Amino acid sequence: MKQHKITLVSVLMLFFALFSNAIIAENSKQFGDYVIHYNAFRSDTLTPEIAKAYSLTRRNNRMVINITVQKKDGDATRPVKAKVSGFASNLTGQVKDLEFKEIHDGEAIYYLAQSQVANQETLKFNIKATPAGESIIANIKFKQIFYTD
Numbered sequence: 425m426k427q428h429k430i431t432l433v434s435v436l437m438l439f440f441a442l443f444s445n446a447i448i449a450e451n452s453k454q455f456g457d458y459v460i461h462y463n464a465f466r467s468d469t470l471t472p473e474i475a476k477a478y479s480l481t482r483r484n485n486r487m488v489i490n491i492t493v494q495k496k497d498g499d500a501t502r503p504v505k506a507k508v509s510g511f512a513s514n515l516t517g518q519v520k521d522l523e524f525k526e527i528h529d530g531e532a533i534y535y536l537a538q539s540q541v542a543n544q545e546t547l548k549f550n551i552k553a554t555p556a557g558e559s560i561i562a563n564i565k566f567k568q569i570f571y572t573d
Contacts, residue, residue, distance in 0.1 A: 510551035
C-alpha cells in the first residue's frame, strides 16, 4: 500500500481528541497482559482520502467498528496481531455479521469492520479477540446508538 499523507492513526487520534468527551469515548478492556481498545462511529466522519485508502464506504448510514489489541510491556504497550470476529444485533434481533480486515498503519494494527445502520438504531456488539499465539479470548460487549440524520 502506498504512503498516504494523512494516516488512519492521525485521523483516529484527532477524532478521539476532538470528540472523546462529547459524542463518543474510546473504550478499552484489559485482560491478562493485553488491552483491547474499541470504538464505533459513522463512516462519514472519515475523510474521503482515508475511506478510499482503506476501502471503507463513507456514508452517514454506515458505521465503522475499530478494534486494536495491545500487549502491556512494562509501562508501555505495543500493538499485536489478533484474530478478531464478532457480530452486532439491533433491538429487534436482526444480526449483522462483522467481517474484520487487518490494517497496518506504520507500527499500528487495526481491525476494521463496517455495517449499515438506520437512524436511532441501537446496536449491541459482541466481539471476540484472540492475540496471536495465545489461547485466551477477550469478549467485548457494548452497545451504541447511531444517528444518521
